[in-house]
Amino acid sequence: MWVYNRPYHGHPKKKLQVTPELSVCKEEVNIVKRKILGYVVLMASVIVAGVQGQRHLFTTVAAQTPADRVAGVPTFQLDPSWPKVPAKWKLGDASSIGIDAQDHVWVLHRPRTLPADQVSMAAPPVIVFDGAGNFIQAWGGPGSGYEWPEREHGIHIDYKGFVWIGGNNCPARGLAGLKPVGDDQLLKFTQSGKFVMQIGHSSESTGNADKKNLHQPADAVVYRKTNELFVADGYGNHRVIVFDADTGQFKRMWGAFGNKPIDLDQCPPPSLNAVPDGPGPQQFSIVHAIRVSNDGLVYVADRENRRVQVFTTDGKFIKQLVKGDAPFARDLALSPDEKQQFLYVGGGTEIVVLDRKTLEVVESISGVGMLGGGHHMATDSKGNIYVAATNRGLQKLEFKGISSPPNHK
Numbered sequence: 001m002w003v004y005n006r007p008y009h010g011h012p013k014k015k016l017q018v019t020p021e022l023s024v025c026k027e028e029v030n031i032v033k034r035k036i037l038g039y040v041v042l043m044a045s046v047i048v049a050g051v052q053g054q055r056h057l058f059t060t061v062a063a064q065t066p067a068d069r070v071a072g073v074p075t076f077q078l079d080p081s082w083p084k085v086p087a088k089w090k091l092g093d094a095s096s097i098g099i100d101a102q103d104h105v106w107v108l109h110r111p112r113t114l115p116a117d118q119v120s121m122a123a124p125p126v127i128v129f130d131g132a133g134n135f136i137q138a139w140g141g142p143g144s145g146y147e148w149p150e151r152e153h154g155i156h157i158d159y160k161g162f163v164w165i166g167g168n169n170c171p172a173r174g175l176a177g178l179k180p181v182g183d184d185q186l187l188k189f190t191q192s193g194k195f196v197m198q199i200g201h202s203s204e205s206t207g208n209a210d211k212k213n214l215h216q217p218a219d220a221v222v223y224r225k226t227n228e229l230f231v232a233d234g235y236g237n238h239r240v241i242v243f244d245a246d247t248g249q250f251k252r253m254w255g256a257f258g259n260k261p262i263d264l265d266q267c268p269p270p271s272l273n274a275v276p277d278g279p280g281p282q283q284f285s286i287v288h289a290i291r292v293s294n295d296g297l298v299y300v301a302d303r304e305n306r307r308v309q310v311f312t313t314d315g316k317f318i319k320q321l322v323k324g325d326a327p328f329a330r331d332l333a334l335s336p337d338e339k340q341q342f343l344y345v346g347g348g349t350e351i352v353v354l355d356r357k358t359l360e361v362v363e364s365i366s367g368v369g370m371l372g373g374g375h376h377m378a379t380d381s382k383g384n385i386y387v388a389a390t391n392r393g394l395q396k397l398e399f400k401g402i403s404s405p406p407n408h409k
Contacts, residue, residue: 072402073353073363074335074342076385080369082133082396083107089123089138090114094388096219096376098157100191103380104136105129107394108155108165111141112177125152126163126193131380133396139193140165146195147202149183151175154232154376158222158245162196163189168216168235170267171203182236184213186220186229199229199248208237208261211250215265219376223292223313230298230313232290235269237261238283240290240300240315254315256284256302270304280305280322289332289376293340293356301329301345308332308345308359321359328352331387333379344385346373351385351397371395 083105085091092113098106107129111122126140142148149167156164167183169175185200200213207215215236222229222245229245239261241253255261262283269286285304292298297318298311307322308329323329327348334356335342343356350366351373365385374387374395383399 072404074383075400075403076365076397077400078367078369079133079396079398083129083394084133084135085123085127086135088121089127090118090121091123091127091394093390094375094394095153095390096155097378097386097388097394098155098163099378099380099386100157100161101159103131103382105131105378105380105386106155106157106163107388108140108152109388110152112175113391126155126165131382131384131396137192143195146187146198147185148187149185150178150181151183153183154217154219156220156222157191158229159224160222160245161191162222162245163191164220164222164229165189166214166217166220166231166234168218170216170236170269172267182216184215184236186214186217186231197248199243205236207263207265208239208253208255209263210237211241211253214241216269218287219289221290221292223296225296226313228313230290230292232287232300234287236265236267238264238285238287240287240298240311242313252315254311256280256282256305256309258311258315258317259283278322279320280307288330291332291334291343293334294338295340297356299332299334299343299356301332303329305329308343308354310359319359321354321361323347323352323361327373330373331376333377333385336379336381336383344377344379346375346377346387348373351377351387365397 092110094107094109096108107127109125111125114122124138124140127138128136151167151169153168154166164186166186169178169183171180182203184202184205185198188197189195205213205215214233216234217231218234219232220229227245229243231241233239233241239253239255242251259282284302288303289301296313298313300309306324306328307320309320310318329345331346333344334340340356343354345352349372350364352361353363355362371387371389371392375390377385377387379385385397387395
């Protein structure tokens with residue numbers, strides 16, 4: 001069963017009206033009209049259908065000329081056999097996925113979301129598979145010397161092989177089986193599950209100015225060139241915060257557009273906002289995902305505001321893409337090629353593929369059997385995409401190569 005792509009094509013530019021208080025110059029917006037050429041392959045039969053629609057994209061970057069556009073687009077195929085969970089275990093809501101140097105796939109799930117009749121079969125919260133879906137190991141949960149999160153949310157395997165885990169519980173969620181505490185910490189483990197370090201402590205956050213505690217962090221990534229931990233912090237706070245990955249020492253922080261983040265602690269957190277107006281609010285809502293490219297650009301998914309913002313590693317705002325017509329910026333992943341040409345952005349029913357450098361939408365990945373844009377996702381060295389879709393499960397999209405889009409006049 002193939003996952004098909006739908007190329008997007010730019011049209012003449014239209015000026016974007018920017019509010020006076022925006023700290024960047026007036027930007028431009030592409031009003032993009034796309035033709036969707038969908039390919040769905042089921043066993044030996046092929047169905048080809050064309051659908052024409054329209055999307056409106058608010059973006060701070062100018063439209064590319066056809067000569068500047070990417071030469072081809074990535075294509076994928078569903079792997080329905082992935083993963084192979086041992087029969088003795090059940091997985092709760094799969095929240096996040098990380099990839100290590102051996103292309104092993106690390107899944108973080110929520111055992112406490114299982115129904116009562118399956119609790120006795122709950123797998124440990126961290127479970128590892130290889131690319132073919134074979135089980136490798138599992139561990140995790142409360143232990144001595146650290147505060148395991150009440151509501152597991154994000155997992156990252158850094159370039160040294162360490163495992164970072166965070167959660168997003170807050171007391172007012174009132175979820176069954178969870179203690180009424182805030183997940184204001186990040187944990188660092190070895191790959192065998194040995195505790196290494198904790199940054200922050202449960203229910204100790206004092207807000208966005210706090211340099212020691214997090215506040216329901218959603219995602220984290222270590223940037224190899226500076227050995228710094230970049231955290232999407234997250235559900236309670238509304239900022240990016242950076243620590244030394246070895247010592248946990250605070251380095252710096254910033255909010256949307258590089259602004260100073262302002263406290264707005266809402267528990268339970270807000271649901272998806274209405275369609276953003278223009279460039280959107282001057283503050284982040286839920287900072288849900290974060291990635292740092294090899295060339296030192298920080299990509300932040302501001303989920304409820306349906307936008308991706310780009311910064312330098314020092315927090316200087318560069319540009320953004322706002323896509324207000326559908327859920328957008330739920331999760332992020334980078335293509336593994338040398339230049340990391342593509343940025344994958346999870347939406348509602350699809351994964352949107354951007355030209356990473358320009359933020360131009362070049363295709364969307366969707367099709368029969370897709371779990372949608374997911375909750376968190378990751379790519380391995382072969383280009384495969386792995387998706388954790390909370391209450392919908394797990395999925396592998398096998399990379400099948402780069403295919404040039406059809407010519408359009």
